[in-house]
Structures are given as structure tokens and as C-alpha cells.
Amino acid sequence: MQRTLTAMALVLAATATTATAEDKIVVEFGYPYSHLFDVTYEAILPKFYEAHPNIEIKMRATYESYEDGTNTILREAVAGTLPDVTMQGLNRQAILVEKGIAKSLEPFIAAETDFAKEGYHKAMLDLGTFNDQVYGLPFSISLPVGYYNMEVMAKAGYTETNLPKTWEDVVQACVKLREAGVDNPMFWGWNITGNWFLQALMWSQDKPTVMGADFQLDTPEGLKTLETMQSIFTGCEMQNLEWKAALASFSAGDLGMMYWSTSAVGAVERAMGDFTLVTAEYPGIEASGPLGLPAGGNSALLTSQSDDPEQLAAAWAWLKFITSGEGAADVARTTGYMPPNQAANEIILADFYAENPAKATAVRQLPLLREWQAYPGDNGLAATQVIYDGLEGIVTGEFADMSKLQEELTEEVQDLLD
The missing domain is CATH 3.40.190.10 (Periplasmic binding protein-like II)
Structure with a gap:
């Protein structure tokens, strides 16, 4: 496994706030493919910290692949060392739902006054929905x-x-x-x-x-x-x-x-x-x-083992931020993935894809999107x-x-x- 140390450390240091370490709620986060996503989180973190100065995101060792990510989470569930939020391949969500590792996001969604499921492309949101319950919010979608x-x-x-x-x-x-x-x-x-x-x-x-x-x-x-x-x-x-x-x-x-x-x-x-x-x-x-x-890509899942409402609220704040609005827009800006959220599309699509035609091809193929099966x-x-x-x-x-x-x-x- 690789560790995202230097770049992330610089971001964390540069975005430090006046809040003391004791004041902050630490959210542990695991994600795959350092070579693709390090630059994405470097873009997202300063914006998140500006909006949530009382939360610190602790990056875990990155997963080498989606299979590695799933195996890691299955081991950590047994050891009781799960992260609060994990990014998992779209085709690997079901096993974590079936084993009770991933938590339903419905209670958090219901408590939001400005959250609409319709903000996410339905075909993409469906990929993280099981038994009519949303467990994963799509973060990055590829074809x-x-x-x-x-x-x-x-x-x-x-x-x-x-x-x-x-x-x-x-x-x-x-x-x-x-x-x-x-x-x-x-x-x-x-x-x-x-x-x-x-x-x-x-x-x-x-x-x-x-x-x-x-x-x-x-x-x-x-x-x-x-x-x-x-x-x-x-x-x-x-x-x-x-x-x-x-x-x-x-x-x-x-x-x-x-x-x-x-x-x-x-x-x-x-x-x-x-x-x-x-x-x-x-x-x-x-x-x-x-x-x-x-459809390739990954979803954000809540896997926190905490019962503390403040801890869970902080984990939800991070999960929601990275999958919507500017957070999702940064996925497209820094990678070739498509943002799964329509609000993100409204932020960037008007000019972004015209100026970045190499990243527009997958968007033209969206009508072909099918399930990446497990x-x-x-x-x-x-x-x-x-x-x-x-x-x-x-x-x-x-x-x-x-x-x-x-x-x-x-x-x-x-x-x-x-």
C-alpha cells in the first residue's frame, strides 16, 4: 500500500484553523488509487475546512485497488478498526451492506433540510441503493x-x-x-x-x-x-x-x-x-x-463504529460534502471521472467540458450506463x-x-x- 503523506500533510497544515486539536472531531477516511485521487482531495480539503473548521479528516493508507479496499474493510470490521467513511468500488458495496458493515444513509438524508436525492443522477444513485435504502452516495463515475x-x-x-x-x-x-x-x-x-x-x-x-x-x-x-x-x-x-x-x-x-x-x-x-x-x-x-x-467508479459509505452523534454527524458532513456541489465538481476538474451530482454539473459543465474535450467523451456516453456487477x-x-x-x-x-x-x-x- 502507498501512504499519502507529503501532499496531504501540506494541505492539512496549510488549512489549519484557530480551533485547537482538542476541539476538533477527527473523521477517519479510507480511499483507493492514490495516483488518481490525491490531487482531488488536495483540492477538496481546504474548502471543507473552511466550511467545517471543527472537523479534521485523517487519511488512512490508500487502497491499491477496489478489491484491496473491500478486503481491508472486511478485515477491519472483524478487528473493530473501521474508518468512519470509506470509498468502495460501485460493484463492491453490496457485500458491505449484506454484512451490516455499511450504515444506511436514510436517517441522515431525512434530517437534511436542503438535501434532495434528485440532486444525484438517478442511474448513479441507484448503484448505491439496496432494499430501497441509500447506503452509498456516488463520488466518481467513469466509463x-x-x-x-x-x-x-x-x-x-x-x-x-x-x-x-x-x-x-x-x-x-x-x-x-x-x-x-x-x-x-x-x-x-x-x-x-x-x-x-x-x-x-x-x-x-x-x-x-x-x-x-x-x-x-x-x-x-x-x-x-x-x-x-x-x-x-x-x-x-x-x-x-x-x-x-x-x-x-x-x-x-x-x-x-x-x-x-x-x-x-x-x-x-x-x-x-x-x-x-x-x-x-x-x-x-x-x-x-x-x-x-x-459504470465504473466508487461510492462513499458510512462505516463508523461510533455511537457518538457528533462523530456520526461529522462523518456525514464529510461524506455529503465530497459527493455534492463543489466537492463533486473537483472530481471532474482533477480526474477524468464524471461528477454524479447534477448540482456539480451546473457548476462546471457550462464551460468546463468545452475547455476540456478529453474529459467530455464519457459524458457523451452516459446513455449507455449500465450496472457494474458484483x-x-x-x-x-x-x-x-x-x-x-x-x-x-x-x-x-x-x-x-x-x-x-x-x-x-x-x-x-x-x-x-x-
Whole structure:
């Protein structure tokens, strides 16, 4: 795990108020992906402290991934060391609700005089609603997009007007780029958290990956998903890069194309070399484009084990601040995520996306938003790893027969879900 020490310490010091340490209520907070979100919280904290000088936010060690975040919270629940507020992947909320770790936010919402659920995009708010109770408020929402280095793409005759529309187009572009002398034309984010890109190909065909407790890979859409991956990996001769190395390689200007979450736009822009970055809609299996795409991102959950009303009120104040208004607007300003709150959109959308077109692509794809599904039951994380290993086997060439892999993955994952 990484610790967010230097930058956060500077923010905390710079925003100190006249209130003494004894006067402040300390809210412990855990979140993932330091490389994406440190800059976001550096922007949010001064505004929060100005509004709430009696509250101190204590940042815990950041989670390496959403799976790491869920495992950490499950361990801390047993040890009695939970943070007051945690950020969890949209597809990992259910298990914390089922185990009674996450608290319902309905009592806090009901006590607010100026809080309206309608302020949050309904499709996004639904992702944190269980049994008609809101447990998670969406903080950052992403969709998969295409990243293009236009100087590299120009070597094969591509401009912003003829970028790939289908995965077959992508493979053709890889061939042209290799002929133009590009050693590694493309990276496709198979290893992104939560089997997100597998679900993206399934939803592209309007097929959920899970229905109830049934794994849907044993369908024609499932086979098409695996075959599409294989065609991308082999047709592009894609290197099996670890995802951080892939982002670094694209930022350095080595890759012509990268297919990843829009969440990384801000990080790429801060790290990129001297080239023109363009993002475009996620390609489809068919020329008509995807029929749906899974919503990525995370939600803020209240996991405090305190019974002190003041402590809980402080935790709610932080949770509400970061998911609404200026707090949510800073998510879009500092990352490539979309703000889940309509009020935040009103603050920034009028000019922001016109001035930042690379961050606007996911917004255009919002009508495609579908659920990022979790695998139900206590073995959900194990199922995620089984699928991960299977997909890596396609990348490395270990698995060549997609029908056989479909059968093996279906049997192993279904056994875990059953």
C-alpha cells in the first residue's frame, strides 16, 4: 500500500484553523488509487475546512485497488478498526451492506433540510441503493473510452475523423501502426479492476455478466466476448503490461492507442509528454457501437463504529460534502471521472467540458450506463480472481480455444457462486 503523506500533510497544515486539536472531531477516511485521487482531495480539503473548521479528516493508507479496499474493510470490521467513511468500488458495496458493515444513509438524508436525492443522477444513485435504502452516495463515475496519441496515429494515416469505431477497426489500426514502425501500437485494459472490460464487452451486446447467481459467460454473447478479446490481443500482438506500466507507457508517448477508464484522463494529462491527446467513444463489436457499458467508479459509505452523534454527524458532513456541489465538481476538474451530482454539473459543465474535450467523451456516453456487477455471495472476490487468471491466459497465449475456456471459466465461477 502507498501512504499519502507529503501532499496531504501540506494541505492539512496549510488549512489549519484557530480551533485547537482538542476541539476538533477527527473523521477517519479510507480511499483507493492514490495516483488518481490525491490531487482531488488536495483540492477538496481546504474548502471543507473552511466550511467545517471543527472537523479534521485523517487519511488512512490508500487502497491499491477496489478489491484491496473491500478486503481491508472486511478485515477491519472483524478487528473493530473501521474508518468512519470509506470509498468502495460501485460493484463492491453490496457485500458491505449484506454484512451490516455499511450504515444506511436514510436517517441522515431525512434530517437534511436542503438535501434532495434528485440532486444525484438517478442511474448513479441507484448503484448505491439496496432494499430501497441509500447506503452509498456516488463520488466518481467513469466509463471506458479510447485514448489516442494523435502524433503516433498520424503515422498510419489517422486523424480525429477516422479513429476506430469497432474492435476490428482497432486490429486493422494496429497492423498499420506496426507497418509504420510502431513497436507497441495498443493496450486494452483487460486487467482493470473487477473484470470491468469483460463486463464492457458483455454489456456492449446488452448482456449482463450475472443474472441472480447465474454466471452468463456460457451464452453466445459470452463466447463472442472471449473471441473478441482474443482477436484484439493476437491481432495487435499486445504486450502483457501491468496496468500502471501501460498508463506510464502511454503517457510517455510510446503507445498509439489505449483503451481504459476515463478516470485516468487527468493523470495522463499531468504526466504526458509532448503529444496531442484525444479521447473518443469506446469501440463496439458492431459498427453501430456498444449497446451498453458498465459504470465504473466508487461510492462513499458510512462505516463508523461510533455511537457518538457528533462523530456520526461529522462523518456525514464529510461524506455529503465530497459527493455534492463543489466537492463533486473537483472530481471532474482533477480526474477524468464524471461528477454524479447534477448540482456539480451546473457548476462546471457550462464551460468546463468545452475547455476540456478529453474529459467530455464519457459524458457523451452516459446513455449507455449500465450496472457494474458484483459476483454474489462470499466468494465474489475469488470469482473475480478466477476470471482475471483466465483473461490473462488469453493475453499470454496459454488459452487458444475460446469455447474450451468458456466452459472451464463457467464451471469454476459457477461453483463459487453456488
